[in-house]
Amino acid sequence: MKSKNSNSLPADMYLFDSPKTLQNPLLQHRENASHLHPSTPGKAKMERNNHFGDVQSRSYNFFFVLCVSLFILMAGAYMLRGENSSVEKKFRDVRETENAIPEMWRSQAWQKSVRQSCHVKRDDGFVVLVTGAAGFVGSHVAKALKKRGDGVVGLDNFNNYYDPSLKRARQSLLDKAGVFVIEGDINDAILLKELFDMIPFTHVMHLAAQAGVRYALENPGSYVHSNIAGLVTLLEQCRKANPQPAFVWASSSSVYGLNTKVPFAESDRTDQPASLYAATKKAGEEFVHTYNHIYGLSITGLRFFTVYGPYGRPDMAYFSFTQNILAGKPITIYQGAGKADLARDFTFIDDIVKGCVASLDTAEKSTGTGGKKRGPAQLRTFNLGNTSPVTVPTLVSILEKHLKVKAKKNFVKMPRNGDVPFTHANVTLARNELGYNPTTDLTSGLKKFVKWYQTYYEVATS
């Protein structure tokens, strides 16, 4: 196949690369012109016989050269203008599509909201940018930081990967708590610059991401957009910022992929991702490493293990199972090889929030200034899990108990969709360095989730 292509391509490629076409067309034109004019018999005659003709000939030459030069200048200017205007157009398009109301950024009301939200109310409090603040983990972390007196501003693009009304509900909770959530995308470098110029963030808690393991099959581009391009855009802003903030961000347990050594420790293999989602998170871990290495950004990566709880994500199994069980619809339970149950180290949101806050508290300052590294900076990776995996059928039976409804279960072979058979966190490192200590078992955590669900969706309870 390759050789076939390489056979068919060269014809064009040789043509393109040939010395003939590599010649400057202008030179070629001049060369042609020199053949046509100076050596034409008529012109030679004029030069020999007639002084007036000589002057005429010089004037002719002068005008010819002038015309050609003018033509070239105008053509060049036109091309340049065309190039610039198309760049400008692209730039305008990006601004217009990525943020429909850029002027709002500079409005006094907007700036006031951002500044108020960043107001610190405790000694040595942090000023934190929380990305993905209208998301599940982001909203909980932003609220906890604000509650203890840190200055917090959120950023979220409110995309419609799942019901955006849930994101709006989280936003309104944050609003009541005094956290302003900016509607914008982490890919918007102009917005980020504006924000960092205005606020000297001490920390960035980066929780914005395209989540979900199985959706990556449908829309791989959205993972690259948020988890790779967006991450790099944000890191670029952080490394340029003065002061550089410490950067804490969400990786994922999915980076362990096909690793079979249990429980998963941070030093285990992470080079066999099973899903494109996992691959983007793994790539993120490599990107942050380079920003730490080159620019002295202080980095802490957190590998979350299947986080659940109130205001959770509707795309996750515990949430969609609850919806379907209550609606009397069947649920699909995947099984591994030999009908083995799948298992997850389900981790309750409150434990995760504690891990996030402890990561911020123990993060050292970045060492760079003015975009230059001034010394080695902290680089850490922690598992944040619950340390006790539970099988999916057990998860379902706990939900049945709390909901007081029997589930209609369909067991099917796990499709090849990026899933892994089990996860199990070793949290020794987080315990030692962050004081992380998960305390909520799945039964108690799901009880809190179900209570929230029934209230939020006004489910009649008996």
Ligand SMILES: O=C(O)[C@H]1O[C@H](OP(=O)(O)OP(=O)(O)OC[C@H]2O[C@@H](n3ccc(=O)[nH]c3=O)[C@H](O)[C@@H]2O)[C@H](O)[C@@H](O)[C@@H]1O
């Ligand atoms: O911890 C992680 O790294 C990841 O945890 C979850 O991913 P996952 O563990 O796959 O969570 P769910 O989608 O809720 O699935 C939980 C379990 O239920 C199973 N499942 C899911 C859906 C379904 O219809 N049936 C079913 O049996 C899955 O195979 C899996 O074993 C999140 O969705 C990811 O964003 C996150 O990064």
